[in-house]
Amino acid sequence: MTRGRERNGVPRYTLTAIALHWLSALLIVAAFVLGMTMVDIPGITPTKLKYFSWHKWLGVTVFALACLRLLWRLGHRPPPDPASMPAWQRGAAHAVHWALYGLVFAVPLSGYFYSLAAGVPVVYLGVLPLPVLIAPDPQLKETLQGVHYALNMAMAALVVVHLAAVIKHQWIDRDRLLARMLP
Numbered sequence: 001m002t003r004g005r006e007r008n009g010v011p012r013y014t015l016t017a018i019a020l021h022w023l024s025a026l027l028i029v030a031a032f033v034l035g036m037t038m039v040d041i042p043g044i045t046p047t048k049l050k051y052f053s054w055h056k057w058l059g060v061t062v063f064a065l066a067c068l069r070l071l072w073r074l075g076h077r078p079p080p081d082p083a084s085m086p087a088w089q090r091g092a093a094h095a096v097h098w099a100l101y102g103l104v105f106a107v108p109l110s111g112y113f114y115s116l117a118a119g120v121p122v123v124y125l126g127v128l129p130l131p132v133l134i135a136p137d138p139q140l141k142e143t144l145q146g147v148h149y150a151l152n153m154a155m156a157a158l159v160v161v162h163l164a165a166v167i168k169h170q171w172i173d174r175d176r177l178l179a180r181m182l183p
């Protein structure tokens with residue numbers, strides 16, 4: 001397992017990890033905002049259907065990136081925590097990171113199975129039909145709609161905690177932790 005790289009003696013993430021992190025973050029925010037917007041459009045309009053498709057494609061891309069990130073993570077250890085960090089903060093940071101890893105899989109999967117349970121197979125970018133793994137099921141559809149929403153809210157809450165920690169490190173501890181995740 002490799003340990004990331006260093007610049008001026010400061011350990012940092014590899015460029016692959018940095019690219020995967022920021023691309024995932026951008027697409028997750030886009031999928032989240034689009035998801036919240038599209039469900040509020042009344043009735044069934046061409047715009048609504050278009051947003052649903054874009055939302056699903058974004059989500060499937062997030063899932064694919066999550067697979068790549070997990071593969072990267074299994075082969076690389078992230079740079080070590082700053083020595084000044086108390087044990088409880090290390091524990092909390094690692095718990096939030098692993099929970100976010102779980103959610104970048106669980107959120108798209110719940111949306112994917114919701115779509116299948118609703119009887120709408122997913123055609124990635126309008127050209128690649130993805131596997132239809134379950135039959136339409138109205139009751140499961142109801143459940144998965146709530147699950148997709150709840151997992152999204154959990155992810156949003158953890159992202160807020162994650163951002164609060166970045167702000168604390170950057171402007172209170174001033175330990176330049178953010179620089180490790182910047183190119």
Ligand code: HEM
Nearest residue numbers: 028031032035036039056059060062108111112115149152
């Ligand atoms: C990171 C990935 C994803 C994020 C952040 C995300 C986020 C959201 C959000 C915030 C909503 C609105 C929930 C509500 O207010 O009820 C939503 C709804 C929805 N999502 Fe996702 N989603 C993701 C992935 C997916 C995927 C991969 C699919 C399917 C392939 C999908 C299918 C849907 C559908 C069909 C709805 C509409 C639910 C309804 O009709 O109430 N999502 N999503």
